[in-house]
Amino acid sequence: QVQLVESGGGLVQAGGSLRLSCVVSGRPFTTYSMGWFRQAPGKEREFVAAISRGGSTTYADSVKGRFTISRDNAKSTVYLQMNSLKPEDTAVYYCAAGESVFLLTAVNRVDYWGKGTTVTVSS
Numbered sequence: 001q002v003q004l005v006e007s008g009g010g011l012v013q014a015g016g017s018l019r020l021s022c023v024v025s026g027r028p029f030t031t032y033s034m035g036w037f038r039q040a041p042g043k044e045r046e047f048v049a050a051i052s053r054g055g056s057t058t059y060a061d062s063v064k065g066r067f068t069i070s071r072d073n074a075k076s077t078v079y080l081q082m083n084s085l086k087p088e089d090t091a092v093y094y095c096a097a098g099e100s101v102f103l104l105t106a107v108n109r110v111d112y113w114g115k116g117t118t119v120t121v122s123s
Contacts (some may be wrong), residue, residue: 002026002112004095009117012085016121017102020080022095022114029076032112035104036080038068038091038119045094049080058103063089085121092116 008020024032035050049059049069057069068081078095095114098104 002097003018004097004112004114006093008116009093009119011120011122014085014087014121014123017081017083017097018047018085018119020095020117020119022078024076024078024095025040025053027103029071030073030085031099033104033109034069034071034078035092035096035098035110036078037096037107037110038089039094039123040091045093045107046092047105047107049104050091051078053104056103058105063116082119085119087121090119090120090121110111 004023006022033052036048037045038048039045047060051057051071062089064091066084071078094116096104096110098110098111
């Protein structure tokens with residue numbers, strides 16, 4: 001049974017920073033491509049950032065230059081460093097894992113989801 005547990009969400013003022021973490025258990029972490037998605041109230045879940053098993057990364061245009069995804073294979077953890085936060089970044093952020101050889105840039109490539117952590121950015 002694969003489990004993904006996120007942490008690090010919270011309330012922050014615009015321009016501030018947060019770091020999200022996601023710990024994966026149940027199977028070897030290096031098996032998975034990893035990603036972060038988010039869902040704002042009334043909106044569909046959307047791609048934020050992804051990192052491959054080998055460490056290649058990609059980002060949604062809306063967060064490029066502000067967010068950084070990384071992984072620590074020794075700790076079975078993926079991170080999302082979020083800087084220069086904006087009110088429009090407010091959402092529930094979900095950690096995602098997939099066995100796909102492709103980067104997790106779409107919901108249909110995800111095999112496992114975390115329960116989410118809430119990020120609220122005040123103006």
